[in-house]
Amino acid sequence: MGGFTLVHFVYLLQATLWTVVLTVLAFGLGSLAGFVVMLARTARTRWIRAVSMIYVDIIQGTPLLIVLFLIYFGLAVVGIELPALLAAAISLMIYCSAFLGEIWRGCVQSVPRTQSEAAECLGLTRWQTLVDVILPQAMRIATPPTVGFLVQVLKNTSLASVAGFVELTRASQVINNSLFQPFLVFGIAGALYFALCYPLSRLSRALERKLNVGRRQPA
Amino acid sequence: MSAAVSLRDVHKRFGEVEVLKGVSFDVAPGEVVAVIGRSGSGKSTALRCVNRLETIQSGEIEVHGRRVDDPQLDLRALRRDVGMVFQSYNLFPHLTVAENITLAPRRVRKTPQAEARHIAVEALARVGLSDKIDAYPEQLSGGQQQRVAIARSLAMEPKVMLFDEVTSALDPHLTGEVLKVMEALAKGGMTMLVVTHEMAFARRVADRVIFMHTGKVWETGAGEMLANPQTPELREFLANGL
Numbered sequence: 001m002g003g004f005t006l007v008h009f010v011y012l013l014q015a016t017l018w019t020v021v022l023t024v025l026a027f028g029l030g031s032l033a034g035f036v037v038m039l040a041r042t043a044r045t046r047w048i049r050a051v052s053m054i055y056v057d058i059i060q061g062t063p064l065l066i067v068l069f070l071i072y073f074g075l076a077v078v079g080i081e082l083p084a085l086l087a088a089a090i091s092l093m094i095y096c097s098a099f100l101g102e103i104w105r106g107c108v109q110s111v112p113r114t115q116s117e118a119a120e121c122l123g124l125t126r127w128q129t130l131v132d133v134i135l136p137q138a139m140r141i142a143t144p145p146t147v148g149f150l151v152q153v154l155k156n157t158s159l160a161s162v163a164g165f166v167e168l169t170r171a172s173q174v175i176n177n178s179l180f181q182p183f184l185v186f187g188i189a190g191a192l193y194f195a196l197c198y199p200l201s202r203l204s205r206a207l208e209r210k211l212n213v214g215r216r217q218p219a
Numbered sequence: 220m221s222a223a224v225s226l227r228d229v230h231k232r233f234g235e236v237e238v239l240k241g242v243s244f245d246v247a248p249g250e251v252v253a254v255i256g257r258s259g260s261g262k263s264t265a266l267r268c269v270n271r272l273e274t275i276q277s278g279e280i281e282v283h284g285r286r287v288d289d290p291q292l293d294l295r296a297l298r299r300d301v302g303m304v305f306q307s308y309n310l311f312p313h314l315t316v317a318e319n320i321t322l323a324p325r326r327v328r329k330t331p332q333a334e335a336r337h338i339a340v341e342a343l344a345r346v347g348l349s350d351k352i353d354a355y356p357e358q359l360s361g362g363q364q365q366r367v368a369i370a371r372s373l374a375m376e377p378k379v380m381l382f383d384e385v386t387s388a389l390d391p392h393l394t395g396e397v398l399k400v401m402e403a404l405a406k407g408g409m410t411m412l413v414v415t416h417e418m419a420f421a422r423r424v425a426d427r428v429i430f431m432h433t434g435k436v437w438e439t440g441a442g443e444m445l446a447n448p449q450t451p452e453l454r455e456f457l458a459n460g461l
């Protein structure tokens with residue numbers, strides 16, 4: 001039983017890096033999937049809207065940990081053994097897709113209908129209308145809640161520890177198991193999480209302020 | 220006889236409510252037709268049916284020989300022929316005036332950037348706003364925004380222009396500049412279907428006036444009909460000053 005040394009700290013920093021990798025992976029893939037969910041939720045075809053709504057309801061109503069268990073342990077039973085990182089990334093991607101899809105659906109639908117009517121009257125296709133007229137306006141509104149959600153995802157990567165993936169939470173457990181200094185070890189882990197999340201939270205709030213105030217003044 | 224726009228016995232329901240109850244009228248090429256009537260009489264709905272922003276339950280609509288009520292309709296071809304200007308301008312707030320105007324030419328007609336800019340310059344000259352080409356919509360007055368909206372529509376060289384109460388959201392001192400642009404357009408031979416509350420404009424500029432009442436064409440005639448209404452409903456409408 002020794003004390004907390006630089007070696008331990010470096011170990012935690014490395015694990016922090018994996019936390020970041022997992023976050024980027026989950027959020028990146030989740031954004032792609034979330035975009036598809038948003039398209040489906042705002043589709044013209046009724047059954048596509050219905051199916052995507054069921055998907056969103058199921059994912060939003062299920063603990064992320066259960067999704068992770070299903071992907072990691074569940075798939076293993078049927079012979080698909082995923083590496084812990086991949087299983088965690090897929091679970092978080094599914095989680096992100098439902099929440100981001102809903103956030104973005106709200107933003108897209110908050111752009112007045114008259115905007116898409118005007119675009120379609122000019123002969124633009126549905127897709128051109130979305131890309132050139134709706135999304136640029138929706139993105140402004142979507143940025144603060146999206147960055148806010150990124151913070152949630154970052155913190156939720158800690159659940160990957162139960163699959164044995166050595167990210168920051170798992171790494172601090174490992175160290176604590178040998179040092180038995182929970183206040184010190186988990187305190188440091190918490191500080192590292194905070195160091196990652198706080199700037200993002202601030203960014204989200206700053207963006208929101210900018211959105212509320214930053215309307216161009218008439219020349 | 221080939222009308223630019225023709226409606227034949229058009230019926231339109233929103234759910235249970237029948238809003239158009241057999242509307243028929245023609246607009247000849249180059250003709251300016253004003254549509255007047257009380258709030259809720261179905262003026263906007265009739266206009267929106269012409270470029271298929273609304274689909275109809277029965278009847279026929281034709282624009283330059285193209286059946287608008289055909290389910291197989293080439294929507295984008297229709298909209299290349301028909302421009303529309305709304306009461307609320309509906310400019311794209313994230314784009315400059317030039318970008319608002321050139322978006323459709325670049326996307327729909329694949330006009331190269333430089334040429335598109337030229338189109339914007341010309342369209343803005345027609346509405347007297349050449350100096351606002353790089354402004355954003357919110358930097359403009361309502362009247363200026365509406366003129367940009369007209370320019371944006373003109374840039375696609377439509378054969379028919381639909382106007383839905385385009386001055387109703389404007390302060391009285393700003394309506395004049397928009398009406399002047401529309402009058403010039405009319406003089407230039409544009410086919411126009413104009414829903415308006417501006418009786419003076421209807422009388423002076425329109426070749427024909429259509430009075431709609433409870434989802435029907437109630438009375439129609441030249442501008443003089445406003446001085447000499449035949450039906451009590453039109454008389455009352457005119458007397459109550461809207």
Ligand SMILES: Nc1ncnc2c1ncn2[C@@H]1O[C@H](COP(=O)(O)OP(=O)(O)OP(=O)(O)O)[C@@H](O)[C@H]1O
Pocket residue numbers: 233238256257258259260261262263264265
């Ligand atoms: N999308 C819609 N869904 C349901 N009802 C509608 C819809 N659009 C219009 N209506 C109804 O149809 C009727 C006619 O509306 P319309 O907008 O055509 O009238 P209008 O003559 O243009 O009136 P205004 O002068 O107020 O613009 C109104 O009773 C209106 O409530």
Ligand SMILES: [Mg+2]
Pocket residue numbers: 262263264383384
């Ligand atoms: Mg109307």
